[in-house]
Each structure stands twice: as C-alpha cells, then as structure tokens.
Amino acid sequence: MIYDVAVLGFGPTGATLGNLLAAQGVSVLVVDREAAMYHLPRAVHFDDEVMRVFQTVGIADDLLEKVRVNPGMKFVDNDDTLLLDWPRPQEITPHGWNASYRLHQPDLEKLLRDKLASEASANIQTGFDVTALGQTERCVTLSGHMQDGTPKSYQARYVVGCDGANSVTRSEIGGGMDDLGFEERWLVVDLLLKRPRPDLGDHSIQFCNPDRPMTYCRSPGERRRWEITVKEGESDADMTDPARVWQLLSRWITPEDADLERRAVYTFRSQVAKTWRRGRMLIAGDAAHLTPPFMGQGMCTGIRDAANLAWKLIACLNGADDRLLDTYQSERAPHARAYVETAMRLGGLINSLDRAAALKLADPHGAGATQMRSIAPTLGPSPITNSRQNDHLGRPFAQFDLDCSHRRFDDFVGYNHAVISAAQPRKMLPGARWIDAGKHPAIARALSDLNVGAAWVRPDRYLGAMSPHPDGLFDAVLPYFDA
C-alpha cells in the first residue's frame, strides 16, 4: 500500500499535521521511534492563533479544561525592579481565543493522539525508527527497524519530517541549517507543589541577573517551572543533582513546598533550515527551525507550519501542480525566523549587563518603553499570496461569529478555503465555502474595513487575496489548481 502522506514524528507538529490531513480523508501514516508519548513537559505556553488550529482539529474545548489563561511575563533585575512588562490581554482576541495560555505539553499531545486514533483514514506506527528515506518520481520509501530490530519499510506519496531537532528527513533533503548564533545551556526544573504558594504569583518572571539568568513559569495546576542558565564549566550531572537544584531555587522554594518532577539540561539554539522541501520530502516543526524558548513559540511555530502545509498537500494529492508546495517554505521560513530573532533579542535582555541597550534590543519599536507587545509577523511573500502587496495579505483573518448561523467562522468553514463577498463567486477553489456578506453584517464590516468587495481566506485562516469582485480573487492561485 502507498499512503498519501507519511508523517515522520509523532510530537505536537506531526500529530497536528496528521489530524488536519486525516480529517479531510487523506490516508495518513504517522510513525515514531518511541513506543509511548514523551511524558516529560517541554512547552508550557501557546497562543490564540495556535488554539485556533486546535479548534480546527477538534480538541480546543477539551484542551481549554487543561490550560490556564496567562496574564503575561515580567522582566526584573536582581533587586526585583521591573525592567520590562509583557502583559497579555485578558479579553478574547480577534482569533476568538485568549492571547496566551499555559499548558502541560503531555496533556496536549494526549488529546492530539487520541483524536488522530479516532480518524478512520489515519494509521499510527510507534516503535519504528526510520533510518533512511528513498525517493522516486512516484513515492518515498521510509526504511528502518522496529524496537526488536525487525526491519520494516513503508511507502507514501509525500513524507513530512516532523522528526525534531536531529531530523533524518532534513539530512536527506540536504541544505543544512542557517545558524543565527544563539547557543546556551539551560537547566529546566519542573516541580509539583505540595502546598499552595500563591505568593509565587501567576505571571512568568524573567530574572535578568547577568550572573545567572533564570525564568519562573506558572504552569497549570500544581506545576511550577524554573529555567536556569548553566555556566561554562558546570556539568549537566552537577547541575541536575537534587541538592544543587534546591540550592539554586532556595530563594523561592524548598523541599517542604514541592517535589522535583524532573530536571534536565537543554541546549537552546537558534537555527532555521535552508531547504524545507526536496521533491516529495518536506520538513516541519523543530526539524525546520529551533528557537530559544524565551517567547514560548517553538511548538507554536511548528503548529503554524502544519496548518500552512496540510491544505497544500491535499491540493497536490488531488492533482494541483506540486510547485504549490514551494510556497510553504517561502511563506513559513521568514515568519518562523521573526519569532526566533525576537526570542534571541529577549535572551539578550535576560543576559545583558547593559540595561538600556538590552531594552532597546528587546523591543526595537518600543522607543525605550518598558512595555513589550507580542509580535505578529506577516507570511513571507509567495506567488499565491503576495504579502508585500499590502498590509492585510498574509495576515490572519479574524474569527467572526456568523450572525445567521450562530456559528463561529472556523467551525462553519472547516479546514477549507472561504470566499467572503456580497456577489456570488462564479469560480471557486475545490471545497471552498462562500460566505455571503449580505447575510452577515460582521463579514460585511470586515470587507468594508479592508476596502474590498471580496476576499479569499485560506484554510490556515490567512488572508490569501483581495479583489473588488470575487472573480478576480483566484488569479494567482488558480493556475496551480488548473494544472
């Protein structure tokens, strides 16, 4: 059997991509070398745009019960003087969700895995270590072995490597990584409180102590996290020794208050892959980009990759010109890079002795202000969505409530294209939904704000094109579909 798509790696990126594909009836195989889910926490934060993708996957309501709305992050110096405040709005944003959530990554991964297991066209193969990929004109073969050493192979028309930092798919594609220059070791300590400690606060705090920068994260439930810089000459073994960990945390917490859930030293890097696609092989998530975690955007960036890529793969499986897949890197790589570079700037502030310079670096548009705003980069330009043309293209379209159906925009549209216009379009992309602005005042207002008669909202919810009339809307993308 040749699967439509094989997803290599069952982390959050692969699980999200697998779900988006399987929900559209694509025969998808998701493989991972581990027999069970990685149970230790990594990501503790995600944002409203990413929650919107989880809404499309169908897990947002269940996830909402497991997460906390995040009030924001504060950067303080050694004397706890506030250097920079990064508050997160508490009201619902244009995406239709809260701006920022705190999570326990295994809670999310379990929901994603359970959802995928319920999809008829999805197959999951755990315990399969892929060692090589071979590509022909027709398909890609994944070869490797099961945990008992038995050789195994699968074939698929496309393979997406969501196989993390040491991606074998990236090596097979070639091209290497662009190194943006950040490399630091940090000790990550997760604790489970034994008794309430409201005094620790609900904000995340960056302790910008140049001698030893640290981060405090308020995770959901009883979980709390500290991330601590590891200095040159300090070994992983010394730093993870429980006595040493408690000594480093003694200013805030003691073994009377909490149990150590885990401690591990990670090397944080800032890298973006140079080549995201070769023929039928592509990469997404940590396989394509690595960021220091100071913005909590590593996993989020991979989820955005999945939302951008899945509809393009579906189109190509249905006969679209596969050069459509080249728009994936041109749109996603600059977007991912904007997050990596901002995270590096924040890292600079956390580490820096020169406060004024660091503040300016952390928020170059803030003109010395001590309040930081979240960034919202635009997709890189591509032949289908030329984000350079105006300020709206290549940016997410807001999630409105549709007045007549009392449904939210994304629930109504599903993971499909949408055309919003008062005049009925004569030509549509396959599977597209038309939303009649004449029936939905909120949509009519949105068009009027954009000063256009029609707009194309892509399945990833980014504004793809605008035009005075719906007939001009697909001029750039239709040649790919009519191939």
Ligand SMILES: Cc1cc2nc3c(=O)[nH]c(=O)nc-3n(C[C@H](O)[C@H](O)[C@H](O)COP(=O)(O)OP(=O)(O)OC[C@H]3O[C@@H](n4cnc5c(N)ncnc54)[C@H](O)[C@@H]3O)c2cc1C
């Ligand atoms: C301490 C820390 C804090 C973080 N905090 C945040 C945060 O707050 N917010 C955020 O958004 N991100 C955060 N991140 C980043 C986030 O955890 C990662 O970006 C995310 O897990 C990447 O997901 P992924 O699916 O791309 O890759 P991974 O989660 O690494 O999954 C890759 C999968 O591929 C499998 N695999 C690899 N090679 C093979 C092979 N050859 N054969 C078979 N299977 C294979 C692996 O077993 C693994 O399951 C943090 C990371 C760390 C370390």
